[in-house]
Amino acid sequence: MAWMRSWVRLPSGPPKIIIKIKGMDKYNPKTIEPKWQKYWVEKKLFKADDKDNKRPKFYCLDMFPYPSGDGLHVGHVESYTATDIYSKFMRMNGFNVFHPQGWDAFGLPAENYAIKTKVHPAKTTEKAINNFRRQIKSMGFSYDWDREINTSNPDYYKWTQWLFIELYKKGLAYQKMAPVNWCESCQTVLAREQVVDGKCERCKNIVVQKELKQWFFKITDYAEKLLTDLNDLDWPDKIKKMQENWIGRSEGALIKFEIRSTKFETNSKQLIEVFTTRPDTIFGATYLVIAPEHEIISKLKTQFLNFKEVEKYITNTNKKTELERTSLEKIKTGVEIHGIKAINPANKKEIPIFIADYVLTTYGTGAIMAVPAHDERDFEFARKYKQKIIEVISSNEEQSNLNSAYVGNGKFINSAFFNGKENLKEFDNIVKFVGGKKSIQYRLKDWLISRQRYWGAPIPIIYCDKCSVVTVPEKDLPVELPKDIDFRPTGESPLERSKKFHDVKCPICHSPARRESDTMDTFVCSSWYYLAYVMQGNTNFQFPISKYKEKFKKWLPVDLYVGGAEHAVMHLLYARFITKALQDMKYLNFNEPFLELKNQGLILASDGRKMSKSLGNVINPDEAVSMHGADTLRLFEMFLGPLEDEKPWDIKGIVGIKRFLEKVWKYCFMDDYEKVGNHDLHSTIKKVTGDIKDLNFNTAISAMMIFINSSINKKTMVNKHCKEQFLKILSPFAPHICEELWKELGNNTSIFKSDWPKYAKEIEKEIILPIQINGKVRARINIDPKAKKEQAVNIALDETNIKKWIQNNNIKKIIYIPGKILSIVI
Ligand code: ANZ
Ligand code: ZN
Secondary structure, three states, X not given: OHHHHOOOOOOOOOOOOOOOOOOOOOOOHHHHHHHHHHHHHHOOOOOOXXXXXXXXXXXXXXXXXXXXOOOOOHHHHHHHHHHHHHHHHHHHOOOEEEOOOEEOOOOHHHHHHHHHHOOOHHHHHHHHHHHHHHHHHOOOOOOOHHHOEEOOOHHHHHHHHHHHHHHHHOOOEEXXXXXXXXXXXXXXXXXXXXXXXXXXXXXXXXXXXXXXXXEEEOHHHHHHHHHHHHHHOEOOHHHHHHHHHHHOEEEEEEEEEEEEEOOOOOOOOEEEEEEEOOHHHHHHOOEEEEOOOOOHHHHHHHHOOOHHHHHHHHHHHOOOOHHHHHOOOOOOOOEEOOOEEEEOOOOOOEEOEEEOOOOOOOOOOOEEEEOOOOOHHHHHHHHHOOOOOOOOEEOOOOOOOOOOOOOOOOEEOOOHHHOOOEHHHHHHHHHHHOOOEEEEEEOOOOEEOEEOOOOOOEOOEEEEOOOEEEEOOHHHOXXXXXXXXXXXXXXXXXXXXXXXXXXEXXXXXXXXXXXXXXXXXXXXXXXXXXXXXXXXXXXXXXXXXXHHHHHHHHHOOEEEEEEXXXXXXXXXXXXXXXXXXXXXXXXXXOOOOEEEEEEOOOEEOOOOOOOOHHHOOOOOHHHHHHHHOHHHHHHHHHHOOOOOOOEEOOHHHHHHXXXXXXXXXXXXXXOOOOOOOOHHHHHHHHHHHHHHHOOOHHHHHHHHHHHHHHHHHHOOOOOXXXXXXXXXXXXXXXXXXXHHHHHHOOOOOOHHHOOOOOOOHHHHOOEEEEEEEXXXXXXXXXXXXXXXXXXXXXXXXXXXXXXXXXXXOOOOEEEEXXXXXXXXXX
């Protein structure tokens, strides 16, 4: 076939005889794998080269693990294998790849463990990290270990503290009172997970909400940018949608209602401002509702005729969480405030004012105008508290039913001179008419970063009676966590108890001062860690930041980020915010940290349930590696199904994978055959290349399995060239066995130094042609859609499966429709 000859390489000379060394004829991952892992690390084969400016860069990032005492689980192996395949693929395609790993090492579990056992969190964490590192190394991942970071290392968290100070200087870090979960009997703040059914986990007393002064980051300043910049990101739609909902942008209007006392004549005019998305319904606003925390309450309480009742309601509200308050199923409660009324600015009517806990102080203005005819919640509330329901938008139905609110659009009724007009067209006019102003509100709240906890980065602030709030000077960073700490649960934050830590001199006036004893939310540590990897290396985290400008420019932003969907909101949003803030401070020259994001799906136990310790169905990667080898485990996890899908662990599958690798081993030791058709090889290369680009690892593996089976059975693709090309495309998936066989074939440098194989031009246009025998599809072949009949028939008759079906039968007829089908009748 002439069209093939141009790129078929026939073996030169007689087939080579491969002398089999004793012991080499069996695939033994136990001896191969540690050997190559050592080799790669010693040769620094996967080093991200700061100095190389010739190759284009590629930054491939994993979500770094929290080093828990349980060790690595198969979910980690799944996503880390995916990024490892991609990183190796990109290296072989000529990229300077940056692929780091590190430890998200601060956090509650280690501290809780310390309280229970008195083992210092630093010890527990170090032990866990050593175990994680050993496990990760045993998988043969191609991390650049010179870039390893640990968020609990003072060298690292001095920069977390630096970040805090920079944000503070720019007005993006500030203090305000905020509610925390407080246990009266333990006299302590509780983390959300320590509150069980509204009670303290430890003493079982009722937990209340208490106001404490806490630190916040002003992420709300970036709400609009965080929303619009989502458009430029190659992220799963689901994740983008979740971020969008979290930011929760609403267009509406702010409208002021005048307040009148029914008891006294007052001179000072009081106003309540509401936020509404439906200013068009204002003629139907028959009462106002304010949040129990609304400032007007303390201002006007002397006017209230039922202050006791109102006060009691407020006390009860303090016991509820926000979730309980806003839950849609919950029956709405409220209390009318007697003694004051509001004036509806549209029709000047006097309307009652309620307090109710379903109105949140943290959204809009903490006050709403209630329009029961057109809002479900207001409708329900009005029914319960016997308030007027006035329809102002007509639903076009003859008989309006008053069994529910009409939330749609239509023509105005009961709305003075707006009557008869379309509501949608009058939004602006009605806002103007009542003296309101258009406004955009966000659900997003500022980020509360204070934690009354020990095992975190100390907030670098000192309180001085003369100088007030003072930031720790850069030269004094890090503010180190004291080591000798008493973990007994007495109710105070452990840092508060350490005199050495707490009592300091003011950096400005040198008089006695107090150190802030709260630590930062661990999400602050992980909000910038992708920058830390770039900073890590020979310069070792030295100030000033300007040292890193060139490196940031070289490596960032991250090109591909892979991790679990559980970080859809918090971590990703915080990292995006910090990037934008640092860009505005001119430290970075890009506005988004992660250009492409992929989520791996959960790996379930073989029974389809979630793996969990309590169910006893957790698979330990160590066991799988020691039984089958890392290459088998890697391939197996990638073969379970598409990366993003949830998929059950399939015990039987792992044996099949092992057998595939044994066949690869056998194939590479087969003697050369003269009969060579490179066709299968090239279409396999094409398929695997395309699949890796799309992160479709399972289908890539199945293409390689088909190749191996047909090569061994048909003996068409058995020569050094084919073996080498095949090993190259398998090597990102199963690095150890490929490196070993590559060497066996006579290569002296690592397979990962070689170039990714190219496939022949002809393959570019190929399609898959089904081959029928007596009306049933029995095989499919890769072929040029314009191929001649003779060509198609030749390839088809060479297929093992077709041969099997035809055997000694006479072919009666062959119908060929190019690009569509080849049909053989026997
Ligand atoms: C009057 C009205 C009439 C409303 C109507 C809706 C329908 P989104 O879309 O989520 O932004 N609201 C405003 N502030 C609130 C708060 N702090 N707590 C609880 N509810 C609040 O919702 C905006 C709407 O939710 C606002 O528009 C307001 O009710 C209510 F036919 O005003 B509306
Ligand atoms: Zn001072």
